[in-house]
Amino acid sequence: MKHPLLSLITSRLCWLLLALFTPLLAAATHIVGGELDLRYRTGSTYTLSLNLYFDAINGSAGALDQQLTASIFSKADNRRLTNVVLPLTGNTFVTYTNPACAVGSLSTRKLVYTNDIVLNAATYNSPQGYYVAVERCCRNVTISNILMPEAAAQAFYLEFPAVVRNGAPFIDSTPRIFPPLGDYACRNELFYYDFGGQDPDGDSLAYDMVTPLNGHTTAAAPLLSQPGPAPYIPITWRPGLGASNQVPGSPALGIDARTGRLTVRPSSLGLYVFGVRCSEYRNGLKIGETRRDFQLYVLNCPTNDAPRLQVRTQGSPGLYRPGRDTLRLRPGSNRCLTIRYTDPNPNSALTMTSRPVNFSGPAPVFTTPSSGTVRTPGAPDTLTATICFPECIDSRGRVYLLDLIVADNGCSLPKHDTVRVAFTATPPPNEAPVLTTSFPPPPAAGSAPTVVRVPLGTRYTATLAGSDADRNPLTLTATGEGFDLAAAKMSFTAQNGPGQASGTFTWEADCGAFNAEGLTVRFQLAETGPCVPLPQERRIRFEITPLEDTAAFRPPNVITPNRDSQNDYLIMPNLPLDFCNRRFASIKIFSRWGQLVYQSPDRNFRWGGAGQSGIYYYLVTYTDGRKYKGWVEVIQ
Incomplete structure (x- = not known):
């Protein structure tokens, strides 16, 4: 005022x-x-x-x-x-x-x-x-x-x-x-x-x-x-x-x-x-x-003159010339401007602001007071402010425009003076961190997760390490995709720090964590500090497998129930074992005309034939929907 x-x-x-x-x-x-x-x-x-x-x-x-x-x-x-x-x-x-x-x-x-x-x-x-x-x-x-x-x-x-x-x-x-x-x-x-x-x-x-x-x-x-x-x-x-x-x-x-x-x-x-x-x-x-x-x-209002401002690059002997000068902001260069602003009228309260014209994102900030009163007793006639451009502004080869505006508190509306600053900006370079693990190599498909099969009832352990040439702080994390690690008896511990990070993953593979599609864990190495962080990650899908190899299941196809204690019964001792939610449900035996002649819910069943020679067909089912079909010949 x-x-x-x-x-x-x-x-x-x-x-x-x-x-x-x-x-x-x-x-x-x-x-x-x-x-x-x-x-x-x-x-x-x-x-x-x-x-x-x-x-x-x-x-x-x-x-x-x-x-x-x-x-x-x-x-x-x-x-x-x-x-x-x-x-x-x-x-x-x-x-x-x-x-x-x-x-x-x-x-x-x-x-x-x-x-x-x-x-x-x-x-x-x-x-x-x-x-x-x-x-x-x-x-x-x-x-x-x-x-x-x-x-x-x-x-x-x-x-x-x-x-x-x-x-x-x-x-x-x-x-x-x-x-x-x-x-x-x-x-x-x-x-x-x-x-x-x-x-x-x-x-x-x-x-x-x-x-x-x-x-x-x-x-x-x-x-x-x-x-x-x-x-x-x-x-x-x-x-x-x-x-x-x-x-x-x-x-x-x-x-x-x-x-x-x-x-x-x-x-x-x-x-x-x-x-x-x-x-x-x-x-x-x-x-x-x-x-x-x-x-x-x-x-009718009292005369109110507009304020004025001047801009200078810190360390530069001359004033910034709007429309002629373009600031070049490079890594390590001076990124601050000194602004001097004043008003011809006594007792004028002035306020400095900045307004991006053709860009968004990180904006310059005033690092010293950006307001004050001029031409009052004991106060200076000219005020000074400093505005600095963040290190992470990236103009991507374009010329960005920033308006520096000083406004007074005159009535009925403030008057302004504006200097439009043109600049280009390049952020400091950043080298991506490196993530190494003891997991198998990733598949050629790129985005598909790596599959790790762990036998039921065993413990699986993997190690991870991260390094960064720029010495940016690194953080290793592990996150279950749609599930909680602890609930699946998985654990992950990490030691994070500048330029280095390490982690250990363990899993107690039991049926409580069984999922037919597997459990996918996202391991990420993140860096903080650079303008454009370059996180690294691995996606691993863990699957539980039975301890034994069920591929050798070969039931007999001939029985001779003649009471000589040699091959008198149809038995299947090598049936696939019960595994988590996959359990033996039943066996059914049919005549060649489709008539059910025998059934049992006991995986240790013994069938001695139906009293007649011929070809019979069996169907073994499990609770997860798996089925095993075959035939057996009965010779009296």
Whole structure:
């Protein structure tokens, strides 16, 4: 801010200017502006809201409605579909960009009227879409840019599409416009404000200036039982003004069609109403819009000069020259800038910030204080700050741009000075660490895990070691993919440190950890410290195998039950042993005609034939679904 004495004079000057408005403001009514909002919730339920901005200083408390009525109409024929009562649910103040610039006769409340509604597909399916309206009178009588402001009303207006399209649900929410301004503008000073919005559906947004709508209400009938249908009569501009020249100036009030940023350098004092439309597009087609009416005070303000800044590379004798110099940030080079900034006005509080223009990721940081006050008793006229680029910024051969911005605390909005710094950056090199293990070599497939088969009931042990030529700290870890190591009787211990790490893995292979697909463990060697870590890993799938070789199972195929104690019975002593969840279930023997002649659940069965010679067929089953089939000949 400025010197205390000058600040006092300035404050009194502002009060004197506002006092000029007081006789009129005393008779003023209450509406500053507002907009409608339609928000999708779930199913067919939406929330309809009206944000209404109310003159907190001059508005009559009796004009603060406890509820308002909205009407929904079909765009195709202006047919009224329903009325929605919106109760008052919120009452807060609109804040200033710089609260220190607040003036006592300018205060705005944000009143929120809201209710849930149901938009069913059977009703809201017209391709032309629908619109919502709320009407209320009246505007402030001191408005400078329209005729007969004392009789000017407001029609708040929103358009939305059908909730079904091509037989499928078509969900859409209104773009959410950024908060309204609580600020005033200074005559002959550039004023800017962000009216841009965000769309929850990812639709494209476009902005333009529009003439505010007046509607059907009047000073004699400020509140109707229900809003009327379109068309809504617009307000009437004073001669020489219009939608593209709502607040006169150089430039006149305008809005960036893509960003929604308002800009004006007003040339005349007064209170100005203006209108902004935000249209939303999906797949190149317009599907809806919302309008915001608002007001802007233009006052005489004390002169506020812009601050200035200079940038120097540490260790360099000359200043950085924007547009001509490009910093080359290499490993081991100086990565800091010294910034000197000042302001011609006394008692100015300055703040330094940085803003990446065409990059993201690690951002430069201020390593010394980046704010202060200049030209006060005992304070320096020039402030100094240091900003340093992180070592890990990598511009990948491109030229990155960084804006260094100094802002003062002048009213109504801060003034700035900006230096755009161009730079390239190369991070320090990093050599990948090396992971060695006692596991078998990885398969040629690359991403497939290495298979390690461990006999049931035995202990398996493996060792791992990591090394790094850059001496970065290393960490070895082991993680089960979808299971807990300890629950599977696996353990892993590691000794980690700079440039070296080692680990030991053990597994007690028992049926408690059995899984038909095996258990996959991810072993990782991670490094910390480098800009781009290069972790190494091995994936090992552990499988349990039986102790014996079951491939030798060969049951006899001839028996001679003649009581000579030689080959009298069919037995299978070499059946595969029970293994975890694989257990012997039964044997069944069938005649050649498919008749069951014998069955047993005992793996130690003995079958002596069916009393007749011939060929018989057997089927051995296990609990895991495995089957063994064969035949045996009985010779009497």
